[in-house]
Amino acid sequence: MKRKSLGIIILTLFTIPAVAQNLIGNPGFDEVPWDTGWVITTEGITSAESDTEIYHSASQSCKLYARENHLTSRANIAISQQIFPVVNCTCRVYCQDFAGQDQYTASAVGISVKVNGTWVDEWSAGGRNSIWVKWEKTYGYNDTVSGIKFWCGACVSMSGAIAEGEFWIDDVYIGGEKIGIEEKPKEEIAGFNVYPNPFRSQTVVCRLSQKNKPFDIGIYDISGKVIRKLRGPTVWDGRDRNGKKAVSGIYYVKLEGVNKEYKFVKKIVKLY
Numbered sequence: 001m002k003r004k005s006l007g008i009i010i011l012t013l014f015t016i017p018a019v020a021q022n023l024i025g026n027p028g029f030d031e032v033p034w035d036t037g038w039v040i041t042t043e044g045i046t047s048a049e050s051d052t053e054i055y056h057s058a059s060q061s062c063k064l065y066a067r068e069n070h071l072t073s074r075a076n077i078a079i080s081q082q083i084f085p086v087v088n089c090t091c092r093v094y095c096q097d098f099a100g101q102d103q104y105t106a107s108a109v110g111i112s113v114k115v116n117g118t119w120v121d122e123w124s125a126g127g128r129n130s131i132w133v134k135w136e137k138t139y140g141y142n143d144t145v146s147g148i149k150f151w152c153g154a155c156v157s158m159s160g161a162i163a164e165g166e167f168w169i170d171d172v173y174i175g176g177e178k179i180g181i182e183e184k185p186k187e188e189i190a191g192f193n194v195y196p197n198p199f200r201s202q203t204v205v206c207r208l209s210q211k212n213k214p215f216d217i218g219i220y221d222i223s224g225k226v227i228r229k230l231r232g233p234t235v236w237d238g239r240d241r242n243g244k245k246a247v248s249g250i251y252y253v254k255l256e257g258v259n260k261e262y263k264f265v266k267k268i269v270k271l272y
Contacts, residue, residue, distance in 0.1 A: 023083045027172040029062040037081055044068055044075030056094040056132045056170035064152040064167040066107065071159040080149035089145050089176025092136040099152070099165040100126045107154040107165030111135060114147030116272040141222070141249040144272060148174060192255050198269035205253060206233040218254035227251065238270060248272040
């Protein structure tokens with residue numbers, strides 16, 4: 001019954017936000033210059049340019065090109081953009097590619113997403129797609145997404161052979177719930193504060209008035225399961241009642257007077 005009651009309190013006080021607006025600057029590459037906000041890295045004979053002949057919507061797309069004909073070299077190009085960290089997000093892009101391999105040449109294209117601080121290769125291809133293909137992936141609350149990258153590369157296994165790769169990209173989308181690191185207390189709920197929020201290793205739970213008066217603290221995950229019980233004011237070290245490090249994600253702090261004279265719930269985010 002207690003767990004069910006907590007679930008009712010959580011749903012009453014907090015509604016998890018819907019997916020936010022697109023967080024990518026110029027996702028359709030229609031503004032000039034389109035590389036504002038995008039970082040371009042190159043190696044060898046490559047180019048990144050607007051393409052007004054092949055596009056998914058509006059008037060143009062981004063075309064990545066790589067060409068290599070030296071045995072000891074490799075041509076690579078990538079465009080990437082860092083975004084404000086988000087959780088519970090969806091990444092989506094429309095793309096076409098002209099890449100592949102034969103006996104002496106190879107080229108490939110791909111998409112990488114920065115998840116929990118590390119670039120993860122999520123999709124790659126090597127073949128001619130003459131139609132726009134949609135790539136889409138959804139990440140949960142335990143995955144913090146902070147960037148996206150598109151790349152194209154080419155190499156040869158015989159001197160004099162020519163390898164070429166092309167990659168068209170359009171309508172890039174990342175939407176989610178923004179998170180950030182607070183350096184000091186900013187948000188108050190009925191005289192209580194939990195900071196920093198979001199946090200990585202530990203967070204302080206305290207009262208802003210009657211600071212020395214004790215209160216009960218319950219830490220719950222999004223399913224309503226009890227993670228930890230504490231007596232405040234105190235510091236939660238991000239561990240469960242068995243001393244194991246809690247996974248990153250959404251948690252709820254239940255603040256309750258020792259005599260049950262008040263009860264409040266606050267949402268917090270534990271980062272990876």
